[in-house]
Amino acid sequence: MAYKVLVVDDSSFFRRRVTDIINSDENLTVIDVAVNGIEAVEKAKSLKPDVITMDIEMPLLNGIEAVKQIMANSPIPILMFSSLTHQGAKATLDALDAGALDFLPKKFNEIANANSDAGSILRSRVLEIARKRLSARRVGTRPLTRTPLTKPSTTSASNSAGNTLVKRPVANIRPSGKSYKLLAIGTSTGGPVALQKILTQLPQNFPLPIIMVQHMPAAFTKAFAMRLDSLCKISVREAENGDVLKPGVAYLAPGGTQMLIEGKENHAKLKVVVDDTDRIAFKPSVDVSFGSAAKVFSGSVLGIILTGMGSDGREGSRMLKAKGATIWAQDEESCVVYGMPQAVAKAGISTADLPLLEFPNAILKEIQYG
Incomplete structure (x- = not known):
């Protein structure tokens, strides 16, 4: 079954091109689009997509605030699109702090070019973070939550294939000297x-x-x-x-x-x-x-x-x-x-x-x- 993707962007051109690129992979399907952060939060909650692609600069509610609300209410892997400017970099880092998993530069020319590598990069990134969420579901954990630094404990867990892994706490890793x-x-x-x-x-x-x-x-x-x-x-x-x-x-x-x-x-x-x-x-x-x-x-x-x-x-x-x-x-x-x-x-x-x-x-x- 294909991973479900929600595309969020206030540009109709960008929404259409991103949708076409994602839908060209049989393992991915765009289930809906949103034109601002408020719609993104609402549709993330109601549609429960596997991945969201998110613009930063949008009307009504920007991408950073939308990420914060989505991560607080219904954590979902989010891939940000960012402008290649110093201000865009700062905003992207804010979005990552808020819980977004990854980002890509927002390059209209490359997205518009059907022969560009941008399409394959976008599809591969979406697939990777979709699989991350699936792995987290299999081991019974909630992805993307912020965990405070704690003392290591001796535990065992299952990896994405369901095999039991024995974790070594730091206390058992002897310094090499x-x-x-x-x-x-x-x-x-x-x-x-x-x-x-x-x-x-x-x-x-x-x-x-x-x-x-x-x-x-x-x-x-x-x-x-x-x-x-x-x-x-x-x-x-x-x-x-x-x-x-x-x-x-x-x-x-x-x-x-x-x-x-x-x-x-x-x-x-x-x-x-x-x-x-x-x-x-x-x-x-x-x-x-x-x-x-x-x-x-x-x-x-x-x-x-x-x-x-x-x-x-x-x-x-x-x-x-x-x-x-x-x-x-x-x-x-x-x-x-x-x-x-x-x-x-x-x-x-x-x-x-x-x-x-x-x-x-x-x-x-x-x-x-x-």
């Missing part, structure tokens, strides 16, 4: 919220520099870094070419670039280069940044792969592990999309697969903080 010089994190779909949950729990005097690669457009990364910096005790900034890595500072790779590490491990610098080639699909790429970290820091890296679609990060993590580094992955149940973490787990690269909320304590324990 290794000495670290860098924390490296790679993520994509669901990453903004995941990164926020981890970084806000790190202390101001965190002893390592942090590099972060989040698949995100160039217009978004600066706004995202500024938001994290305002919320975290550590310093967070969008990386710039020539930045010297400093403890307690997190560097976010700018969208549309590749972020590499150069120099010696005791005086490492970032090289940020614009990438306008088709050679590497992701800009920024986790593989590129992790691979450069392996060359400079060798095994003194704690690498983490969080929620995301695809397999970016697998080869970079493989290079790090070959040098003796430690690689962790986010577990399936807490991921928005279990793609990137699954890739490193299935390849036997990760040594621990952790629920999202257990990462902060696990990181501090592994690096022997305090």
Whole structure:
């Protein structure tokens, strides 16, 4: 049976094109449309779609407020459409904070072009978050709810295939005793919220520099870094070419670039280069940044792969592990999309697969903080 989709947008052209694109996949069907946030809230409650695509700027009730009301009354996976502006980036991050799962840039020209990749990307994103909701239903949990950071407990749960998984609490993960010089994190779909949950729990005097690669457009990364910096005790900034890595500072790779590490491990610098080639699909790429970290820091890296679609990060993590580094992955149940973490787990690269909320304590324990 096809997943049911509600399309919300005040533009009749965009509603029609999005509907046509989604309906071209036999696994998806648009059951209705809404022209403003009030209609979206009402139809989400009455129609109970599997996924909602949501515009941000709409009359009567904007997309952010609509997301808040839907998540409070009838939680449903929501994919936001956002303009590629600084203001659009801030609004999209607000929507993700409110409970939306993912976002796509709102590019009218690409949506209008039948031969554009935008259509396949839209369909794949809708399918991925629809399947996330189905997995949550199978294990008897409510998706998309905000869970406060709590002490880990020893529990067992079922994965999306119904198999029993034994969870290891952080208390049972023994620190390796290794000495670290860098924390490296790679993520994509669901990453903004995941990164926020981890970084806000790190202390101001965190002893390592942090590099972060989040698949995100160039217009978004600066706004995202500024938001994290305002919320975290550590310093967070969008990386710039020539930045010297400093403890307690997190560097976010700018969208549309590749972020590499150069120099010696005791005086490492970032090289940020614009990438306008088709050679590497992701800009920024986790593989590129992790691979450069392996060359400079060798095994003194704690690498983490969080929620995301695809397999970016697998080869970079493989290079790090070959040098003796430690690689962790986010577990399936807490991921928005279990793609990137699954890739490193299935390849036997990760040594621990952790629920999202257990990462902060696990990181501090592994690096022997305090």
